[in-house]
Each structure stands twice: as C-alpha cells, then as structure tokens.
Amino acid sequence: MKPANIVRLREQISNLHSLFVLSMMMTESRDEDEILSLAVTSVASLGPGTTDGAYLPSDRGFERFREPPGRKRKAVTAALAALGADDGPVAVPGAAWAFAFALRSLGGHWGWLVVTAPAEPGPDDQFLLKVLAHQTGSALENASLHRRERAGAAELAEVNAELASVNERLAATVADLERTATIHEALTRASASGAGEDGIAATLHELTGYPVAVEDRFGNLRAWAGPGRPDPYPKPDARRRAQLLRQARRDGHPLRSGDRLVALAQPRDEVLGVLALVDPGGAAGPHDAFALEHGALVLAAELAHLRGLGQMELRLRGDLVDELCTGTDDDSAHARAQAIGYDLHRPHAVVVVRGRGKATGEALARAVEQAAAEMEIGSLVGRRQGAVVLLATAGSGGAEPPQARVTARWNDFGEALAAAFPSGTVAVGVGGPCLAPSDFPRSAREAFVALGVRQASRRPAGVTTYDSLGLYRILAGGEHQGEVEGFVREWLGPLLDYDAAHGAELVKTLSTYLECGGNYDETAHGLAIHRSTLRYRLQRIREVSGLDLADVDARFNLHAATRAWRVLGL
C-alpha cells in the first residue's frame, strides 16, 4: 500500500475511533438537545463537509434544530418530506452538494442531518457521516426512552406520594373513627347501665381527663365527676346564663364559656340540661369536644326519659285525684294509690286553689306542689273546675289535732302560695276530712263551697275551710238543695231574669253591695265601676225587685240569697 493510502487509512480509523467515543458521549447523555448539538458540531471535523443543520419532524412539518428566527428552508423541508425515512440528496441554496442523512434507530426515525460540501465527498467521508447520523439516531432513541422512563418514574413517584398521602389520611380517619367509636360505646354503655347523670359525668371524665359538671338549665349542679368540685357550687347570673344558652342553641356545637367547654342537653327545642368540661387551660381538643357533644346527646336522652317518667307520674296522680273527687270504690282507689307509691290510708282533706293574675295554670299548680312538698302535706295534685286540687294529708291518722292547729296549718299553706305570687290573688278552699276514699267526693264539694265563699267575700285572697263556714254550710247542704234554690229564686228571681235577658250584673252588684255593708266607695271599687254607675244599678235593682234595700228583713234575706247564689253557683 502506498504511504499516502496508509496515512489516509490511519486517519479514517482515527476518525472512526473518535466517532466511537463521541457515540459513547451521546449515548451517555440524557439531553436530546445536547446530542443533536454534538452531532451538528462534529460534522466539520470528520471530513470536507459542513452541516446545514438537523431537521426534526414536528406538528408543522419539520423544524431545523436551533433555527435562527426568521429563517426557513422550504426547499429543504419539501425534499425531506419526499424522502420518507431514508437518506437522500436535497437542495440547499449555495451548496454544490447537499445530502440528508436519516437519524434512524431500531425504534424509529428521528429526523435528518443535512450536510453540504463544495463537492461530493468521497465514500469514506460519506461513510463517517452515515455512522454519525446512525449513532445520533440511536442516542436520541436512548434519550427518549430515558425521558419516558423518567416521566413514568416521576408519575409513579407522584402516584406513590398520593397513595402515601391517602394512606396517611385514611390512617388518621381510621384512628378518628376508632376514637369516636370508643367514645360512643363508653357513653352508650353508661346510658344503658342506668347509672344516670352521675354515670354519664363519670364516663365523660374518664374519656377526657377533665372534671365534668352536669347542670340544669338554670346552672344548678346535678352531677359532678373528677377533682375540684366547687363547694358551694356557684350560681350563675341569670341574664348571662340565658345568653349562654341562646348562643349555644344558635351555634349547635360545644362552645367555650370562661374556663369551661359547654354543650346543651337539648332534645328538640327545650334545653333540659348543660354538660360542661372544666378546662381552664383551654387545652381540650377535637376529640374532647366530640366526647362532650356526644355526652350531651346521651344526657339529653337521659333527662328526656326522666322528664317523661315524671310527666307520666303526674298524669297518673292527676287521674287518681280526679277519680277520688268524682267517686270510686275504696279497694280500687287504694290499689291505684299503691301503684304510684302513695299511702291513701292516712286521713286527707281536699284542698282547691284558684288564683288570678299570674297565679294561674301551670305556675299555680307548681306552686301548690312546692308548698305541699315543703309542708309535707301530700303530693297528689290534679285539676278540676278551673282549680288546682290537692289531696292533702290532714294528720297522722291518730287523735284529731286541735282546731287552732288545723287552722294555722291551712293559713301557712295559704301564705306560702301568696308569697309565690306577690302580685296575684290566691284563694284556697279546704274540704272536710276524708277517712276513706269514698269521703273524697264530699270533701271536694265542701272545698269548692269554701272556695266560692272565699272568692265571694270582701277579701278573696286567703284560705277558707268548710268547717269554718257556719251558716253557709247549711246553704251549701246537699239534702236541702231544692229549698235553698227556691229561697234564692224567691228573693232574686226578677233580678236573675233581668240579668239573663239583658246581659246585666244586677245580682253581682247587689251581692257586692251587701258584702261591703252598703258602703258605696268599697262597692264601686270592688266592682271596678264609677259611683254614679253604682247608684244607677242600685236604682234599677230597687225597680226590678220592687224591694226596699233599707228594710232590715229584706236586706237580711237578700244577703242570705246572694250568699247562697254565690256559694251554690246558681
């Protein structure tokens, strides 16, 4: 071989060696731009050619790698489009020779390396360019695979991170659920055990570690669990207490009030109690608040149950009162009393109470219950004829107490009721003693007679016992009822007819006039009318009845008749 050929061959092999190392560099690179840059800038070092650029397929046809802005090679790209994925000649303006070397790999076709030269390079030089293009294609495929792998790995990492996050949230949710389930079970167990409010408070204290208070709606302590129970228990200010309840009802969840976290025991719309965690440091967390809220629900059910029982007992007691006053057989009455834990074998008296102003309805009934409870004179309370009826115990059943002590006792009862309604009027009628259930109807009738007399009297507030009625007991007597009614009719008949025909109040006016001893001012005040109106009415009474009110006999009979009218309710 000629020395020139040996040099040429050696140079060719050296070029191939360089290409081999360059190929390693491109394969090692993960950056498609760097691979293309190495290929484009190596062309001039491998032979007589220079690079026109690398052309890459894109959505808009072909893009020249690192094309300066504004330069387009429509002729080149048109020729490349015709090549498919093969090598081939292309026309580049100003170049005698231009050739597109396909950047191919096993995985596909990545574009072309377009090389120009003043004259067509020899086969050895073209071979080097072909190897360069092929190695570039392989490196591009490798980079693409790595990119996809990296994207897949990144996606996988993202999915894993998301899964880890979901797992974390799930674990937290499970832990929450377990905790709430523990709270639910513990409080439900406390409720079902019958331990009542004390059991609920103790369980909540055990769950949270905080002292627990159960209060009624007014702030009175009903139960306490844990250390530090205040003694005496402080009574909250009524106005602030009402504000707290309003806000708690509006919020619908536990709220902080001073050193406490409080929740309402509120079945439906009515607040039956308040459950509080004593937490001066404000450290109670969401689980403590949940336990408190759930505890309040259980407490609400407990208090509603207790109230239901109380209402049922009240109804049963009311029914027994009603039946005793109406009349029932002794055995049945004793059995029913025993069923509600009441001893009917003791002597009783029927007491009836009516009031005016605020002393009516439930308020009056509660005041009667409370006064009876404080005086320990019985607990059977009902309603009849617009009055509260109390079946009061009238002694131990032994020797009959002196009349003075009996009178004082009923006066104490009346004063207790009057004290409960400072601005109202409370009238009390007390019937005669009942030694057996069959005596109750009579005692009830007598109590209403006494009540009527009291209400018709000049001082309608106070207590009247039937035993103290004297003459009026005769007027109210059952066996002479017909004669009494006839007597009333004889003296008051025209006035009663006039009142019925004209909707007037002549009988009532006359009755009040006589009760007031003929005093004009007291009568007008009692009837809430003007003196001139009273004078007119008295003149009408004289005209209608035809009687002289100044006549002693007429006045006595009219007074007796009006009393009977009132007592008997004619």
Next chain:
Amino acid sequence: MPARSITINGVQARTGDHICAFYRGREERDRLLVPYLREGLRHGDVCICITGRADHRRLERSLLDGSDHAGPDRLRMSDAEDTYLAGGAFSADRMLSFWGDMGRETFEEQGHSFARAASDMSWAENVITGPLIDDFMGYEAQATRYARAYPQVALCLYDLDRFRGDVIIPVLKVHPKVFFGGMLLENPYFVDPDELG
C-alpha cells in the same frame, strides 16, 4: 526509563501516557483530579495542577489533607493566565517551551523521579475556535512527545458542558488515550507526532 503504574479513578495508566479525560461540571472533575494527584503526592511525585485560580485553595486543602509528604516543590498549582495564556493569548510554541523547561528543572536539575500533570482545559472555551483549533491540536500532538520524554503522566481535562464536536473530535484524534465513562480507551491510530515527523 522504568515503567510506573498509576491510577485515574481506579483505572490503570502508564508512564508516558498523554490522556484526555472528559467530565461534566466541577464536582465530576474533582472526583478525577483529586485522587489522581493525591496518590502522586503520597508516592512523592511532583504534581503539576493547572486550573482556574479560584479553585486553588480548595484543591490544595483537598490534596494536602492528611498528607505529610507534600512540600512546596511537590505540588505546583498554576492557572491558564500563567501558562497557556501567558502573554495574553495561546501560543503553542510558548506552551511547549514551558513544558520543556518544567521537565528539565524537575527531573534533570531537581532529580525528581516521577511527575503527574493535570490541566483543566476549560480556559480554551471560546478561545480555541475556528482556525485556532488546528494550531491547538498541533500543540496537543507535540505534548504527547513531551509526555513520553520524562517519567510522567499528562492528563488533559475537558468539560463536556463547555466543548462541542468541533473541539471534541480533534481532541480525540490527537490523544493516545481517552478517559470517559470510567474507562481508559486506547487510540492506536492517534495522530502521532513522531510518525508525522
């Protein structure tokens, strides 16, 4: 001249080798450079290191850390301004004279038995371009002759983030050995200055 076995990143090289090594970034360069020179200092070799001046103090700390063999005459740090670009521009003749003087002084006058040279060629970025590339490659080819003249190894370090194919291909052609990707590749067909005369 006795053969001496040395390692570059764990790969064996031989006395008289003129090697081009490719790296990406300073950290990868130091992973090649520091063990290569530290091994030399441990063996009592003269170590010539040409890098940017900003790297000198850090490299000295890394190279001398734990070594009690190194003295000021063993580790010789220089930068491109004092060597390749002395006089304001690259001159192949001046640089070859530099290496010639260095060899005579090190081996003949000071009597050292072995030397390791490492030159970071990053200074050539944007300097060795166009027609200068051929001049520079002529210098590199002559440097092979110098490397063989003394008991030494010469390592030229090229940053792939700085140089493209127009420099890399010629560099590959003129170096008898290439270090890349953890391998030392021989190039039996490198442009040999002795054969070219």
